Amino acid sequence: MKRLNIGMIGYGFMGRTHSNAFSQVNHFFDVPYRPVLKTVCARNAERAQAFASRWGYESIESDWRKVVESPDIDLIDIASPNDTHAEIAIAAAKAGKMVMCEKPLGRTAAEAEGMVKAVETAGVRNMVWYNYRRVPAVMLAKKLIEEGRLGRIFHYRAKFLQDWTISTELPQGGEGLWRLDVAVAGSGVTGDLLAHCIDTAMWLNGSITEVSAVTETFIKSRKHNLTGKVEPVGIDDASLFLARFNNGSLATFEATRYARGHKALYTLEINGEHASIAWDLHDLHRLQWFDHKDEGKLRGWRSLHITDREHPYMGHWWVPGLQIGYEHSFIHQAADFLIAAGEGKSASPTFREGLATDQVTDAVLASAKNRTWEKVK
Amino acid sequence: MKRLNIGMIGYGFMGRTHSNAFSQVNHFFDVPYRPVLKTVCARNAERAQAFASRWGYESIESDWRKVVESPDIDLIDIASPNDTHAEIAIAAAKAGKMVMCEKPLGRTAAEAEGMVKAVETAGVRNMVWYNYRRVPAVMLAKKLIEEGRLGRIFHYRAKFLQDWTISTELPQGGEGLWRLDVAVAGSGVTGDLLAHCIDTAMWLNGSITEVSAVTETFIKSRKHNLTGKVEPVGIDDASLFLARFNNGSLATFEATRYARGHKALYTLEINGEHASIAWDLHDLHRLQWFDHKDEGKLRGWRSLHITDREHPYMGHWWVPGLQIGYEHSFIHQAADFLIAAGEGKSASPTFREGLATDQVTDAVLASAKNRTWEKVK
């Protein structure tokens, strides 16, 4: 098996999920590469070292440019805050490295376009970590749709509900809280949570043509950790939109961090002429399935426990009835990337697909600002 | 439509459910009789009058014998405490009346045998109010089993869990609390709750051949409302048993009033070679259905919302999606009785079927006492 040397940029929440994926993928999947945790890069050397020790990275680096330029590195994985994605990805592509990037690809579609151009010009393998596609239940939904079981699609709806920023005491900015700092994050829940919903939606249901959105910032100012001052909050706390898909179906999308009682409730539902599918992240190992072709008196929503060998990815894990969790979606995505890379291809979602999501989030933010329906480019 | 004059004995909880059934049945079902609320009988005239006024009974009576003997009465409905069932039923049968009796039929199988003999000798229509058979979801379960969809049956399990007697402050005996008084009730949860479980079980899965049981009285003495003294509690607070059915399947049964958090959680499940069924009273309008013949990757428990026209009884109610409740099981049972009576037949469960349940509860109590497996007679 070929070794694939990883240069990891970032060591936060996503640095952990990606490192875990690289550590675990060969234990469960037969892929043509063995990822080697070569270098982790962070500005704070002490934290980088602690992270390296825990995960077994061979070295640390404080300047990402050195990692990008290192001949020892085959793949740059960008798990650092959103404002760093474009610069690092473009440099990595120019250096001929494979590039993985945490979502959203850019803070704006304009940023993302530069990234797409870079990887396509360089011809390097690339992928955006929209991990929820690789939850087995979601992958099964994709297969059922591809098999044509739903018929004409009428409705799509998705929500991503959290409640962790309701307190006015919570500051913005800096370590662990950069998602609340618009300069770093680009937007609030639109780029953070809705981006996930949009990526899955377009993968399952095709492109979105137009949107009408509303956003709100419920808490208008918060102390900023970097300046120490109370500053206006620039992000959207909640973002809701109506959409039309290219296939004629209608949709509602909603993301918020102010839905008391929901920790990370990403739900999706799709209603077709013949069948419907629903899924939620709080019970990610289940898929809800309704098939109108079932005998009349016995029609009902089936709660599928996605733990059988014939379910996507599940033949690699344990035995029927024993569930996997959140982290496994990253392991699956790593496996799919390594298989694709072995065939000289990128894995889905590519940077180009990541750009498409940014184009929708741009339209959402424009619609909310302009109070108009906006076409998606 | 023929009138059917009802003589109601009792005015408590069951007096209300039965009276409601008679009031409503013609509004929703085409049956050959129109029940007329003729007389309600209770020792306390004031309460009887209040009950009669509320429900529209034409008269009241304090001596049940007079009701039984009245030429104006066609049907005696016994909704009074358990210790009155046998005497009233036997007298009513001898008087040539149709007889309905609240469950359990007798306090013991010996009592019930006398009742069966009386109605069969007199040739009068009869029925025991085991109402849960007429919940549409339960009736659908019956149909699915009769259609042979489950194949060989391996397991049956039923529980009836309540929590209303946990407090030591609760007295026993008298108005509203006679179910805690062994002299009146005959037994505790065995005759009250397990009897329901057993009736449904034998209807769905055939006869029970032997049982091994354990019972417990958690609170050993309570104030008695009639004597005003603290007296030993004679009833079983909890009753659990293992059983073998005649068809070779194994079962667990459990009833208790000490299951904190459950108000009236009657649940049943039956596992067959090809399919399984589950139901619970707290969501009585749903039936859980698992069919192994479904395509492998899409096998799962279906939550059937039993509100379609093609579901049992539901064509008589509203429109799909709109649920009915507890009281409707009595209306359905009244409708079935009236239809059967129109054909000169009794409706199920007859007194003879009610006796079979008493034979099982007798075996359960004997087993708990003797610490042995007991054959059911």
Added chain:
Amino acid sequence: MKRLNIGMIGYGFMGRTHSNAFSQVNHFFDVPYRPVLKTVCARNAERAQAFASRWGYESIESDWRKVVESPDIDLIDIASPNDTHAEIAIAAAKAGKMVMCEKPLGRTAAEAEGMVKAVETAGVRNMVWYNYRRVPAVMLAKKLIEEGRLGRIFHYRAKFLQDWTISTELPQGGEGLWRLDVAVAGSGVTGDLLAHCIDTAMWLNGSITEVSAVTETFIKSRKHNLTGKVEPVGIDDASLFLARFNNGSLATFEATRYARGHKALYTLEINGEHASIAWDLHDLHRLQWFDHKDEGKLRGWRSLHITDREHPYMGHWWVPGLQIGYEHSFIHQAADFLIAAGEGKSASPTFREGLATDQVTDAVLASAKNRTWEKVK
């Protein structure tokens, strides 16, 4: 107890639910009136007679004007199609009758304004049958909100999903299908299903200030039962909108008859600073409740089984654990009306409140047509 003579206009689905409410209310509630089913009015005498026989109406009538003018009638209950509401209600008010009207009040706010003016000018008791307010779980939600338990409200969401019109074979118009005929119904799901969602929402969360909507007619033409010809479908099959409430909260609303797998899935959720509530019509006897003040490690959504004596209305029914159903919401509304009438008042929602809902549905339809945010009048 005073008698209250009912003149029922219409004998369809809603004629049945209202007649049942009048039949049952005195059995379970102590109210100052005994409704008497005096006259049912329908153009088809045979059907009127069958309906009268089933429910016990004393007489039938084919011209609603005669009922309105009859000195024997105290209350006119309008359960006929939407295009008849205004004319009948205005005449009834002028005749000094109490008036109940099935929802929506008018086909448009303009129609409804005339009706409000009539009842207010005449000073007659009035009510619109938005029955879902009287589901015990929904009434409990109202109480919890009024007690201030939720704090500042951030989000409201409501959906009403059905799937009964997906087939292209279904005709429009005439008996049982007038809801698909825009001339009779006024609109499609907007006035039928969304109106329910909007009524409950404004009752629970205050007024709606502006909306952005989209509607769709998925099946463009259907055979018309009255003309026998295939004609364009004028109703909206689906209607979705974003809203801002006066209290600053954001909302999504959606109604459709094309959500495969859902029969009548009316769901609502409200997220406040301290607590959240969710409810759905398919399990109407439950309320979901999340309280952030619960101890941290034990915070979770509670599934409240709304069957206790201390739950709204439930002290009038059975015992804890035994659920009621859809029809009971009408009985509760009848009880509340009779109590209010006894005090010389109208019961909520009054015609004026019903008008407010029509103003929102007008804004929704205008927004969908104009592709703009629309202020609610």
Added chain:
Amino acid sequence: MKRLNIGMIGYGFMGRTHSNAFSQVNHFFDVPYRPVLKTVCARNAERAQAFASRWGYESIESDWRKVVESPDIDLIDIASPNDTHAEIAIAAAKAGKMVMCEKPLGRTAAEAEGMVKAVETAGVRNMVWYNYRRVPAVMLAKKLIEEGRLGRIFHYRAKFLQDWTISTELPQGGEGLWRLDVAVAGSGVTGDLLAHCIDTAMWLNGSITEVSAVTETFIKSRKHNLTGKVEPVGIDDASLFLARFNNGSLATFEATRYARGHKALYTLEINGEHASIAWDLHDLHRLQWFDHKDEGKLRGWRSLHITDREHPYMGHWWVPGLQIGYEHSFIHQAADFLIAAGEGKSASPTFREGLATDQVTDAVLASAKNRTWEKVK
């Protein structure tokens, strides 16, 4: 960090879960040892090599005695079939190694007694892999009970339902199917599934004093993979028992591989005077909690999503709302063992605790055979 050299005996399902635990524990937990996957032992060298390559074992061995005697090995982990547990464990203890053993400890209590004696005589650290104790939801249940929140306990019930052996075509014995071979497994579901239920039950609710059981072998003969002949099936396919606990509570236990529709549905529920707890393995990241001390009208079962930092073990994983799965229970158990070992102690359940479970399963099998209540030794 000290290295701890692991000698793994077995490479099947449990060899995988244990190897994964050792691979992952240092990534998420701060423990005083770094497990090193030193040697894996299996009779089939090719399979051992494949396993070693996948998991990174440094060497393979075909004779377990050599592993036990190797000075390079600190800990023997027994993941081989039940009939090998005693001999290997006793040898390992005598060689002064730490010993971990997959459950059940022995095929009988007599076997287990020898194992307990060996580890206690040798004074070596030991543990039985009853992994379900370390599911965070189950550990939280333990904490809640220890905090006294339930008060007096009335009821315990546990089931472990599977359906994978219903087909008569399934053979017994040999690779992957030794659990159906009584000579190897010792018993059927009693030692396999019930043992899990009993271990958790005694940990949560104290010792069991007596049992009444029934077992059944539904399919009486199956082809044996080792002999190639159809042979009688010696295992129990289903095993059900009633129990009394030392604290006076009553219980039902049931395990079967013939419950169509259930893959690995281990459920437990405990009802106390003040509160109740329920859990099931199919949604292992949730705990159901009912607290009677909650305000009356708001009492209901809470569905706790056990993914918060303050939940047991969960501060080591991701962020609230993101669930873990089955394999994590083994990682937690490994972490607890390594922490205990660092303090010179064994981790729970020790071999002595594993013996206690074998004593109950012995009593269950004796009761089923003798048709008597059996005291647990």
